[in-house]
Amino acid sequence: MKIAVDAMGGDFAPREIVAGAVAAAEEYGLQIILVGTEKVVRKELSRLNYHGNNVSLLDAPDTINMGDGVMSLRRKSKSSIFLGAELVKKGEAQAFVSMGNTAAVTYISKKVLGSLEGIEKPGLALLIPTLEGVSLLIDVGASANCQPQHLLQFAIMGKVFMETALNRKNPTVALMSIGEEKNKGNELTLKSYERLQASGLNFIGNIEGKDIYSGEADIIVSDGFTGNVALKVSEGVVETMLILARHEVTKNIWAKIGFLLLKHHLKKIYKKIDYSEYGGAHLLGVNGICIIGHGRSNKKAVKNAIRIGKEVVLEKLQDKIREEMARYACVQGEVRL
Amino acid sequence: MKIAVDAMGGDFAPREIVAGAVAAAEEYGLQIILVGTEKVVRKELSRLNYHGNNVSLLDAPDTINMGDGVMSLRRKSKSSIFLGAELVKKGEAQAFVSMGNTAAVTYISKKVLGSLEGIEKPGLALLIPTLEGVSLLIDVGASANCQPQHLLQFAIMGKVFMETALNRKNPTVALMSIGEEKNKGNELTLKSYERLQASGLNFIGNIEGKDIYSGEADIIVSDGFTGNVALKVSEGVVETMLILARHEVTKNIWAKIGFLLLKHHLKKIYKKIDYSEYGGAHLLGVNGICIIGHGRSNKKAVKNAIRIGKEVVLEKLQDKIREEMARYACVQGEVRL
Numbered sequence: 216m217k218i219a220v221d222a223m224g225g226d227f228a229p230r231e232i233v234a235g236a237v238a239a240a241e242e243y244g245l246q247i248i249l250v251g252t253e254k255v256v257r258k259e260l261s262r263l264n265y266h267g268n269n270v271s272l273l274d275a276p277d278t279i280n281m282g283d284g285v286m287s288l289r290r291k292s293k294s295s296i297f298l299g300a301e302l303v304k305k306g307e308a309q310a311f312v313s314m315g316n317t318a319a320v321t322y323i324s325k326k327v328l329g330s331l332e333g334i335e336k337p338g339l340a341l342l343i344p345t346l347e348g349v350s351l352l353i354d355v356g357a358s359a360n361c362q363p364q365h366l367l368q369f370a371i372m373g374k375v376f377m378e379t380a381l382n383r384k385n386p387t388v389a390l391m392s393i394g395e396e397k398n399k400g401n402e403l404t405l406k407s408y409e410r411l412q413a414s415g416l417n418f419i420g421n422i423e424g425k426d427i428y429s430g431e432a433d434i435i436v437s438d439g440f441t442g443n444v445a446l447k448v449s450e451g452v453v454e455t456m457l458i459l460a461r462h463e464v465t466k467n468i469w470a471k472i473g474f475l476l477l478k479h480h481l482k483k484i485y486k487k488i489d490y491s492e493y494g495g496a497h498l499l500g501v502n503g504i505c506i507i508g509h510g511r512s513n514k515k516a517v518k519n520a521i522r523i524g525k526e527v528v529l530e531k532l533q534d535k536i537r538e539e540m541a542r543y544a545c546v547q548g549e550v551r552l
Numbered sequence: 553m554k555i556a557v558d559a560m561g562g563d564f565a566p567r568e569i570v571a572g573a574v575a576a577a578e579e580y581g582l583q584i585i586l587v588g589t590e591k592v593v594r595k596e597l598s599r600l601n602y603h604g605n606n607v608s609l610l611d612a613p614d615t616i617n618m619g620d621g622v623m624s625l626r627r628k629s630k631s632s633i634f635l636g637a638e639l640v641k642k643g644e645a646q647a648f649v650s651m652g653n654t655a656a657v658t659y660i661s662k663k664v665l666g667s668l669e670g671i672e673k674p675g676l677a678l679l680i681p682t683l684e685g686v687s688l689l690i691d692v693g694a695s696a697n698c699q700p701q702h703l704l705q706f707a708i709m710g711k712v713f714m715e716t717a718l719n720r721k722n723p724t725v726a727l728m729s730i731g732e733e734k735n736k737g738n739e740l741t742l743k744s745y746e747r748l749q750a751s752g753l754n755f756i757g758n759i760e761g762k763d764i765y766s767g768e769a770d771i772i773v774s775d776g777f778t779g780n781v782a783l784k785v786s787e788g789v790v791e792t793m794l795i796l797a798r799h800e801v802t803k804n805i806w807a808k809i810g811f812l813l814l815k816h817h818l819k820k821i822y823k824k825i826d827y828s829e830y831g832g833a834h835l836l837g838v839n840g841i842c843i844i845g846h847g848r849s850n851k852k853a854v855k856n857a858i859r860i861g862k863e864v865v866l867e868k869l870q871d872k873i874r875e876e877m878a879r880y881a882c883v884q885g886e887v888r889l
Contacts, residue, residue, distance in 0.1 A: 284735050318736065346795060356730055359738035393693055393780040398621050399655065401696035401777040424784030428792040440738040441781055443730040447761030448782045452789040455683060455765040463817040470817045476810025480800040 218524050219308035222251030222259075223275065223295040224315020226511050232314060233259035235517025240269035242518070243525055248308055250275050250299040273298055279319050288319055289326075296320050300327035303503035310504035310524035312495065314512045320505070321357040321498060328503040331533065333540035336361065337500035338369040339439065339507060340376055341446065347430025351377055351386075356443035357498060363407040366390070366436050368540075370416055372499040373434040375539045379530045380523070386433030389422035391441060396421070403438060411436070414543070495520035497527070499536065504528055555861050556645035559588030559596075560612065560632040561652020563848050569651060570596035572854025577606035579855070580862055585645055587612050587636040610635055616656050625656055626663075633657050637664035640840040647841035647861035649832065651849045657842070658694040658835060665840040668870065670877035673698065674837035675706040676776065676844060677713055678783065684767025688714055688723075693780035694835060700744040703727070703773050705877075707753055709836040710771040712876045716867045717860070723770030726759035728778060733758070740775060748773070751880070832857035834864070836873065841865055 220236045222229045229251055237260070240247045246269055249256050253274035260270065275298045277291035291297065296315055302308035304327050313320045317339065325337055338354035353369045354361075370388045377386040390407055392400040397408055399421060411418045422432050424445060437445065464474045495508035495516070504527055508520040557573045559566045566588055574597070577584045583606055586593050590611035597607065612635045614628035628634065633652055639645040641664050650657045654676065662674055675691035690706045691698075707725045714723040727744055729737040734745055736758060748755045759769050761782060774782065801811045832845035832853070841864055845857040 282733050282735075318731065346792060359730060391781060393696060393777055393784070394655065396619050401775075404777075424781040424786075425788035425791070427785065428788050438738075440730055440741075441778055444728060444761040444778055444782055445785045447730070448764065448785045449761075449789050451762035451765050452786050453793070454762070456790070456793065458683060460818075463820060464814070466817070469813045473810040473813025473817075476806045477801070477814065480803070480807045480810075481797075483800060 216525060216528060217246040217248060217302075217308045218521055218528075219248045219250055219273075219299040219302040219311045220517075220521065221295045221299045221311070221313035221315055221320075222249045222256045223278065224313045224320070224510075225508065227513060228314065229255050229259050231512065231514045232517050234263060234514040235512070236521065237263055237265050237267075237270055238514060239518045239521035240267065243522060245269065245521065245525060246271070247521070248273055248299075248302060250295040250302070252276065252278070273302070275299075279316065283316075283319060285322060288322055294323075296323045297327065300324045300503070300505065303505070304328055309528045310506065312506045312508065312517075312520050312524050314495075314508040314510060314517065314520075316510075317356050317507055320507050324498055324501050324503070324505045328501040328505070331500055331502050331537055331540065333537075333544055334368050334372070334500035336365045336368070337498050338365075338372060339442075339496045340369075340373055340499050341496040343428065343446075343449075345428045345430035349381070350427070350430060350432060351434045352427065352442055352446065353434065353436060353499065354439035354442050355446045355496060356439045358439040359443075360440070361403060361438035363403065363410045366403070366407040366438065367410045367414055368500065370411060370414065370418075370434060370436045371539055371543055372536050373436065374416060375536045376497065376499060376532065377433050379532050379535055380527055383433055385417050387417050387419045387431075388434045388436060389419050389432035391424070391427070391435055391437035391445065392421035393423065394421060395423060407436070495523060497523075502533075504533060553862060553865060554583040554585060554639075554645045555858055555865075556585045556587055556610075556636040556639040556648045557854075557858065558632045558636045558648070558650035558652055558657075559586045559593045560615065561650045561657070561847075562845065562854075564850060565651065566592050566596050568849065568851045569854050571600060571851040572849070573858065574600055574602050574604075574607055575851060576855045576858035578604065580859060582606065582858065582862060583608070584858070585610055585639060587632040587639070589613065589615070610639070612636075616653065620653075620656060622659060625659055631660075633660045634664065637661045637840070637842065640842070641665055646865045647843065649843045649845065649854075649857050649861050651832075651845040651847060651854065651857075653847075654693050654844055657844050661835055661838050661840070661842045665838040665842070668837055668839050668874055668877065670874075670881055671705050671709070671837035673702045673705070674835050675702075675709060676779075676833045677706075677710055677836050678833040680765065680783075680786075682765045682767035686718070687764070687767060687769060688771045689764065689779055689783065690771065690773060690836065691776035691779050692783045692833060693776045695776040696780075697777070698740060698775035700740065700747045703740070703744040703775065704747045704751055705837065707748060707751065707755075707771060707773045708876055708880055709873050710773065711753060712873045713834065713836060713869065714770050716869050716872055717864055720770055722754050724756045724768075725753045725771045725773060726756050726769035728761070728764070728772055728774035728782065729758035730760065731758060732760060744773075832860060834860075839870070841870060
């Protein structure tokens with residue numbers, strides 16, 4: 216199996232990306248195509264002293280910056296994201312993995328790969344840690360403006376993903392809103408509630424922000440704007456609490472000793488909530504497998520993202536989403552969907 | 553000064569509400585009108601052995617439930633929320649404080665009190681703890697469906713509040729979005745960005761969810777749906793981390809000792825992020841002072857909410873918002889606002 220990896224995307228690119236890709240190639244026996252500025256990537260490979268045959272290189276002379284708008288992204292057709300997605304489009308890779316700017320990867324992947332039949336907007340699906348294990352939050356930032364049918368499509372794709380990748384049968388679906396009652400929410404969620412209720416999915420109603428980490432829903436559906444805010448706020452709270460804790464702890468010797476005694480346990484908690492364990496988010500709904508990792512991904516997170524890519528290729532995730540969409544369209548009629 | 557307090561709203565009503573109200577009456581020398589089911593409130597007062605003259609009672613025979621929709625709220629014109637807001641409307645109280653259902657208090661207060669001139673939708677403004685002190689998040693749940701002009705109105709009201717209640721001069725305003733760049737966001741935030749930039753406010757651009765607790769903006773503006781999700785997600789993360797920590801700590805004796813040594817410091821952190829320190833949220837934009845506390849408010853939180861009510865009455869917050877709105881309307885022309 217061949218997997219294309221964007222060597223230039225992410226805060227610690229290219230070093231951590233190349234290191235993670237090489238580790239994945241060796242550990243999982245995959246063919247990795249590193250897409251990036253040739254000179255830079257080659258330097259990283261020689262730094263790692265890698266001389267195997269599992270990693271090849273595709274030069275991408277264009278560079279994408281954080282501030283690039285749509286017009287500027289379109290012009291850069293030799294960027295690592297563009298070329299990486301194109302490898303999947305042409306069948307030269309079975310999946311594309313990038314730690315780059317979410318908006319850029321989403322925009323380009325959608326443009327290059329197109330949509331799966333029946334899907335109007337892609338949803339970025341992320342496994343989040345909960346008290347019960349993991350749940351799937353979809354969309355965490357691919358489609359900022361949504362209509363009710365898009366949220367229904369996210370729910371169906373999420374269901375297939377959870378059944379396929381996590382073997383969770385008939386997973387529960389909840390709608391992110393601002394109250395558990397049916398009549399609480401904004402225009403989008405009120406209409407989406409009706410759709411989800413009539414969908415035949417295992418819909419359990421609205422879920423409030425405070426409960427998304429409780430594990431009471433397998434899949435939490437949201438428009439990409441709200442989902443992204445929810446995700447980023449979570450990061451902010453954890454970081455703020457850690458800063459406050461560090462600040463308090465340095466104040467006195469007993470607190471320091473207490474902290475040292477707890478350290479091992481705190482690390483276990485941190486591991487539980489650490490995104491790098493879960494590898495990356497899945498851009499569901501485009502016509503090809505595309506995984507977008509966290510911008511701060513280190514070697515381990517990159518390796519995990521590639522492993523997950525391999526797994527969903529083997530499980531034929533795309534075919535299953537296609538089948539499920541066709542089944543829903545058939546049962547409900549095109550208009551309902 | 554007279555302050556009306558909803559004795560029936562909140563998870564720990566009437567006990568904690570009555571206790572907090574009595575404490576506020578005694579400590580701040582306020583006249584408190586407790587609005588609620590007479591028999592129940594009287595019982596609480598005698599339990600507290602309160603026989604002073606600072607607390608009076610207004611009977612409210614109708615009861616509001618969590619699931620009550622708009623139609624059912626309208627019928628219950630003898631509910632504690634309705635009668636409490638009416639006391640402010642009639643000038644028989646200078647402020648109304650409730651720990652009840654946010655949606656119900658917002659809906660009824662808006663209906664009874666009407667809007668301030670120039671304001672189309674109320675915004676629920678909450679002081680949130682940050683690394684630098686506190687910032688104001690507006691709207692955390694009063695108006696789930698917003699247009700750009702509403703977000704601009706929230707920003708102006710937030711500015712007046714921060715100048716008046718916290719003495720923060722020319723406070724910075726940021727727009728909650730999903731990227732710092734101007735071109736990141738949804739339809740609402742992209743248009744709101746333009747408005748805020750042209751407003752003459754101290755607008756510093758978009759702020760991502762991960763930065764709302766950093767203190768880099770004095771005021772964070774958001775539609776009520778997104779703001780509510782952000783707030784509730786924050787609560788959920790803190791609760792989840794505490795549950796995980798408790799679970800880890802009980803596993804071994806050294807961790808328990810470590811925890812005991814740290815306990816005092818953890819309490820200080822908790823106090824820093826504890827909503828009850830900040831008393832309540834302000835429903836800005838209605839024609840009267842209305843403070844909505846957290847549903848889980850205890851005696852202390854109730855007392856603090858009443859104290860804050862007293863302060864904004866003394867500072868003539870409503871008059872200042874009215875003046876600022878008139879000034880903006882005058883400078884920018886009605887259409888721009």
